[in-house]
Each structure stands twice: as structure tokens, then as C-alpha cells.
Amino acid sequence: MCADAPPTQPSASLYIHVPFCRAKCGYCAFFSEPLRPGALDAYLPLLLDEIGLWAARLGRLFVPTVFFGGGTPSLLPPEALARIMDALRSRFDLAPDAEISMEANPESASPDFLRAARAQGVNRLSLGVQSFRDEELALLGRPHTARQAWEAATRARGAGFANLGLDLIWGLPAQRESQWLESLRRAVELAPEHLSCYGLTLEPGTPLGDDPEARNQLPPERELARMYIHTGELLEDAGYLQYEISNYARLGHACRHNQACWEGRDYLGLGPAATSTLGPCRWTNPEDLRAWAELVRAQRIGLHQRETLSPEIRAQERLMLALRTAKGLDLAEYRSLSGQNLLTRHKAIIQALRQKELIRIHQGRLRLTRTGMLVSNSIIRALGFD
Structure with missing residues (x-):
């Protein structure tokens, strides 16, 4: 069972946005920037300041879940992750059984990173595989191969991750149902505790979204429907429960952080582009590193462009x-x-x-x-x- 906050103590899940990637994927519309020399050195002290600022405003916030998203959080050096986790533990009350999730890409999930993440209390890893077919990974602009994805999952187990999730994308241009189910079966062979299977959405402003040929090659609606229905059937037969439109988990391994958001509980977002909802108030940090930095330095982060939810x-x-x-x-x-x-x-x-x-x-x-x-x-x- 999840630990609950004392009746008088404020409670919120934490989302930490790490906005750096090796390269932008062809379908990605999330805010991220290429990792340049010195970028992490500039980002880290600002993130620590933002943590301190919210601790001063909210007091000893009770935190049932933490989620590192991105971007590519597995690009964080071990010492940077240690400083972030030290700041969270010193400023907030993390639940004794807190779920601490981290997204990772196969090519950056090195043995050193995985060991460091486990040592810092990260207990749930979400590995961005997307496909176990190299030609599909190339189409998506992913910087890893199917073999690297398999090896990264194996390394995660070796580092002690007993709660492993794999993210996959279906409905790619020119993809057939048999090809999608081939990737899905490969994922099941790794016996992860969690699988996220997202239908591809071509967003305007992304390379794939702005490619007319890619749009013309999307599978027809009838085939997309078969992909979705057969995904659920295959995973159900393999022992996974569907608990959300795109998410499946073995019993007891649903992502608690995402469930908290879907159930309308409070969450605090840290880092550029992160969204927060505390009570009736919602805001999103600027999708720009410089603008985010200016607000943090001025101690104005979270106080601008607030929306009151009726x-x-x-x-x-x-x-x-x-x-x-x-x-x-x-x-x-x-x-x-x-x-x-x-x-x-x-x-x-x-x-x-x-x-x-x-x-x-x-x-x-x-x-x-x-x-x-x-x-x-x-x-x-x-x-x-x-």
C-alpha cells in the first residue's frame, strides 16, 4: 500500500523535466534541446534553486511519487542525479515507499548510470525502446538499434531494477500489423513489469508530422483498429492488465505517478516546460531554457500566467x-x-x-x-x- 501524508501535511507528486537529448526524434513534440557542452552545468544549479524555492513556499511537502521525464534523463551524470536526490530528500518528505521513476534511452542507459540511479533510490525505469525493428527505429530518428534496446533492458535487470517498463510506438508509416506484433512479442520476451504502447500521432512542426509522404503511408483505420485490439489480447494472454488506454502492467506494477495525475491529485512540475496543478491553480513553466532560468533567478517561477480551474x-x-x-x-x-x-x-x-x-x-x-x-x-x- 502507498503511504499517505498526515492529514495536515500538503502532498503532491513531483515531475522533473530534464530537457536534453542527443538528438531530436522525428515524431517528438515535447520540449527538449540538443545536449551542448556546459548545458547541464547551467541547468543543475537552477533546478536546485527551483526545488529550494518551492520548499520555502510549500513547507515539508509529502511526496508519494517522483518522475524524471524529458528529454532524456539518462543523460544526467551520476553526480548530478545525486545532488538532485539529496535536495529532494532534504527539502521534502519523500514517502518511505515512494515510487521514483526515470525515463531512459537505451544508448545512454550505461552500466554506470543504471547503478548510480539504483543507488540514489530510483526504483522504476521506463526504457524508451519504441520498436524492435531497426528500419522502424531509423524512420523514427531513434539513436539506438533494436539490439542496443535489448541489451539496455538486460543491463537494467543486472543493475537491480525489479520494476522495468518498456515504451513502444505502433501505427508507424508503412507498418503492418504483423510487424507491430513482432516488436510487441520481442518486448514480452524481456518480461518487463510494465508496457506503454502508444499509437503514433504526427504532430505539426515535427519532421515526420511535416512529411506528406509519412502521412500518406500511415496504416488505414481498419488496420490501426486491429493493431490496438490485438495488442490488448496479446498482452492479456501474457499476464498484463490494461489499466489505461495505452498502458499495461503486471499486477501491482501500474505506474503510481501517472495514476495520481489521472485521478486528479496535486502534482508539482520542476524544470522548463513542466506543468503543475496544486488545488485549483495550474501553470506551465516556459518552454525555453533562458526564460525558465530568468524566472527562477527572479523567484517568480510558478507565479506567472496562472490559470484558476473552475x-x-x-x-x-x-x-x-x-x-x-x-x-x-x-x-x-x-x-x-x-x-x-x-x-x-x-x-x-x-x-x-x-x-x-x-x-x-x-x-x-x-x-x-x-x-x-x-x-x-x-x-x-x-x-x-x-
Whole structure:
């Protein structure tokens, strides 16, 4: 069981954005920059200052989960990671059983890094494999091979990681279902505790997103549907439970950090481009290293461009996030947040969705079926999320 904060102590999960990569992948729309000489030396003291600033504002925050994302957090030198973890432990109260996750790329998950991460308490590794086919990795602009990905997973086990996740992408240009399932079976052979399987989204402003040929070669909708349904069936047969639209885990190994976000709990984002939600307030740090640095130095980080989430927005977001999960939406909780009975307000839509077996309602919860998850965006919009 997760440790809970004392009743009077504020609690929030922490997200730390490490905004550096060896090179930008062709599909990536997240904020990151190429790692240049001296960049980490400039980033680290500012991040430590940001940690200290929030500790001064919030006090001894109780932290159930920490997530290092990016970018490529596995580019952090061991001594930098040690300083960050020392700052977190000295400024906040990390739960005794805190889940501390870190994203890593195969080519930078060296034995030294993995040992250092485990020594600093990182207990969950999310390895960005994306594919076990070299031609697909080249298409995506990934800087590693399938063999390097396999070897990195093996090194992670050797370093003591008992909670290993692999990230994969399906629905690539010119990809066939058989090729995707080949990658997925290779991933299952490594027996990870967690698998994230994301359908490719071509974002404007990325090399793949701006490539007309790549768009024209995307698999047809019918094949994408088969890929998704057969992904769930294959992983279920292999002992993985689907707990969110794109995430599967062995029993007891769902990502607690992501679950906290999907359940609407508070989280504090540190580093450029990181988003925070504390109570009704939300803000996002600048997607620019210089602008982020200026706000940290001026002790203004988190105080600019704040959004106050109205009860209506919080209810909409609760619906959207809950319906992405296997638990689904607690209808009584939604009524308490919104003041509306979802089943009454959208009676005709609910009836149609049930007849098409896209949703189920059981014990006060509305859940999407696996087929419903295929068209989740349309269902969520129909039920009131704008």
C-alpha cells in the first residue's frame, strides 16, 4: 500500500523535466534541446534553486511519487542525479515507499548510470525502446538499434531494477500489423513489469508530422483498429492488465505517478516546460531554457500566467482522465463535482453507446470497453468534454 501524508501535511507528486537529448526524434513534440557542452552545468544549479524555492513556499511537502521525464534523463551524470536526490530528500518528505521513476534511452542507459540511479533510490525505469525493428527505429530518428534496446533492458535487470517498463510506438508509416506484433512479442520476451504502447500521432512542426509522404503511408483505420485490439489480447494472454488506454502492467506494477495525475491529485512540475496543478491553480513553466532560468533567478517561477480551474473545468477534466482508465468514471463523484447526473443529461448518447458495446456501467462506474477505447476521444467529447 502507498503511504499517505498526515492529514495536515500538503502532498503532491513531483515531475522533473530534464530537457536534453542527443538528438531530436522525428515524431517528438515535447520540449527538449540538443545536449551542448556546459548545458547541464547551467541547468543543475537552477533546478536546485527551483526545488529550494518551492520548499520555502510549500513547507515539508509529502511526496508519494517522483518522475524524471524529458528529454532524456539518462543523460544526467551520476553526480548530478545525486545532488538532485539529496535536495529532494532534504527539502521534502519523500514517502518511505515512494515510487521514483526515470525515463531512459537505451544508448545512454550505461552500466554506470543504471547503478548510480539504483543507488540514489530510483526504483522504476521506463526504457524508451519504441520498436524492435531497426528500419522502424531509423524512420523514427531513434539513436539506438533494436539490439542496443535489448541489451539496455538486460543491463537494467543486472543493475537491480525489479520494476522495468518498456515504451513502444505502433501505427508507424508503412507498418503492418504483423510487424507491430513482432516488436510487441520481442518486448514480452524481456518480461518487463510494465508496457506503454502508444499509437503514433504526427504532430505539426515535427519532421515526420511535416512529411506528406509519412502521412500518406500511415496504416488505414481498419488496420490501426486491429493493431490496438490485438495488442490488448496479446498482452492479456501474457499476464498484463490494461489499466489505461495505452498502458499495461503486471499486477501491482501500474505506474503510481501517472495514476495520481489521472485521478486528479496535486502534482508539482520542476524544470522548463513542466506543468503543475496544486488545488485549483495550474501553470506551465516556459518552454525555453533562458526564460525558465530568468524566472527562477527572479523567484517568480510558478507565479506567472496562472490559470484558476473552475469547478466546471475540473469536472470536465475528471471525466476525460477517468474514462482513459480501466477503473472508469465514478458517477457519484462526477455528480458531486459538476452538479449534474451524467446518465440523465446524456441519456440518449449513453443508451446508444451501451447498445454498441462501447461502454459498460457497473457498480456506479462508467467504463469504456476496449473497443470504446479505440474511439475514446469521440466518446469523451460526446459526454461533455470540450
